[in-house]
Amino acid sequence: MPDEVLIVGAGPTGLTAAVELARRGVLPRVIERRDALSPLSRAVGLLPASMEILEAGGAAAAIRAEAVALRRAVFHRGARPVATLPLRPGDGRRLLALPQDRTEAHLLAAFERRGGRVEFGRALEALEQDADGVRVVIGGRQGRVARVLGADGAHSTVRAALGLPFDGLTLDGDWSIADVDSPDWPLPEDFAIYLLPGGDACIVVPLAAGRYRVIATGPEALPMLPVPMTVARLRRAGAFRIMVRQVPEYGRGAVQLAGDAAHVHSPVGGRGMNLGIADAADWAARLDEGRLEGYSAARHAAGRATIRLSEFGRRTLLTDGPRRRAALAVLALADLVPALGRRIAGRILAS
Ligand SMILES: Cc1cc2nc3c(=O)[nH]c(=O)nc-3n(C[C@H](O)[C@H](O)[C@H](O)COP(=O)(O)OP(=O)(O)OC[C@H]3O[C@@H](n4cnc5c(N)ncnc54)[C@H](O)[C@@H]3O)c2cc1C
Structure with a gap:
């Protein structure tokens, strides 16, 4: 040494x-x-x-x-939930959010x-x-x-x-984040992914009890969220280049x-x-x-x-075309076939 x-x-x-x-x-x-x-x-x-x-x-x-030990990834097309992936595959592994x-x-x-x-x-x-x-x-x-x-x-x-x-x-164009306090967000332990028209996306991740990160592929995160969110406090907002x-x-x-x-x-x-x-x-x-x-x-x-x-x-995921549709079809199938869901979750949790 x-x-x-x-x-x-x-x-x-x-x-x-x-x-x-x-x-x-x-x-x-x-x-x-x-x-x-x-x-x-x-x-x-x-x-x-x-x-x-x-x-x-x-x-x-x-x-x-x-x-926060994340429970599920919930994929939405616009505001509509289309697939859910368990993030606690039962082998003790967890995806933690902090x-x-x-x-x-x-x-x-x-x-x-x-x-x-x-x-x-x-x-x-x-x-x-x-x-x-x-x-x-x-x-x-x-x-x-x-x-x-x-x-x-x-x-x-x-x-x-x-x-x-x-x-x-x-990459061209800004991405953005907003960290907010929201007392009644309905998915407090879930990674919520909203796939939007034009290949855009908005994601909500829990940071702590009642506190969330909203991240979006455009210059202002909160207006891109396709579902209502109570914002009791905006802790931070910003845009960045990838x-x-x-x-x-x-x-x-x-x-x-x-x-x-x-x-x-x-x-x-x-x-x-x-x-x-x-x-x-x-x-x-x-x-x-x-x-x-x-x-x-x-x-x-x-x-x-x-x-x-x-x-x-x-x-x-960030293209509005056949690749995204195929990925969502596989994720929807994983909803019905738990072994497939566990396999995909295992890949996400692997380093
Ligand atoms: C807005 C935003 C959102 C992000 N979201 C995610 C996410 O969701 N998931 C994820 O995995 N990653 C995310 N990242 C990336 C993540 O933050 C970085 O990958 C991580 O910080 C890298 O850690 P690091 O220690 O290598 O570098 P840094 O965190 O950048 O730390 C480098 C440190 O070196 C110091 N330093 C720089 N130059 C000098 C010098 N000459 N002398 C002494 N000190 C110096 C800096 O002050 C800094 O503290 C995000 C980044 C940003 C900006």
Whole structure:
């Protein structure tokens, strides 16, 4: 294990990497540009594979106590329900919903319990590798570290310093979210998907009791919802562009990338944060075991498979044509044939 390991970024990826190293007895240095953790809810879904990682790190119990275990995915054509998929296939696996800021808070607490500390308000400004390791500039001061993990998000400074391209595309048009308090929403434990004419969609996901995320493929989420929703409080609304991109290599020499610094894709399938958590766990295990050389190929393949799955879902559900109709027919059949429903749910719950 090298002397000093630097993790750049305290999002879910950087914090998972920090916890995974700390539980192996190595306390990394973690720097975060912000003055505190992000207060934004962003990613919601936690897959069973992520929970296994967080279990080992000591954050899972608190997450489970606070999260909503989603019961079903309910597909609608416009306002009309057309298919229901159980999301608790009976083998103990669950798809948990929790706002990302809460997942991050539990990860930070787990890191601090192991003696770790995040240096908030400190940004990596530059990085250069030479024969002796990595020269870094943090907050205007030069330093040296043995290893760096760039977990610094989609606009990664580490990726830029390595000169790695971020190949892919940016989708046309804005998507949007609204986080609302709604005391009487009728599907409090369900993932509700409303497929709209023209290949649009609107989705409602529970965030906590009486609190929901509405996400839509247009610039304003709430007006796109084809059913009435009582909005007691609008906590946050915003629009964003979707990028589908991946680096060709997950690092060079003593510097690796993980999470959104290495890959971004649409929220269809809810994989983004989960993929970053898996990158982080794999990086920490390989670093501990001295086999980092296989990290880039393994995680690039995992990222490519996830992006393909997410893009398949996006292109199938967000087109108004035969593919969407065929998918809905299969889902409607799964309503009638429980074994098929369990099989599809199993695929959704797999990492
Ligand atoms: C509106 C929205 C909705 C989303 N919904 C979903 C969803 O439903 N499901 C899903 O799976 N994903 C979703 N995502 C994506 C998800 O939020 C990301 O995949 C996840 O945050 C990636 O985590 P990360 O730790 O890799 O990167 P980030 O969360 O971006 O964290 C990177 C951290 O690095 C810090 N940083 C950056 N540069 C530096 C520097 N030079 N020095 C020090 N620190 C630095 C940043 O401040 C930041 O805290 C959504 C994203 C957005 C914006």
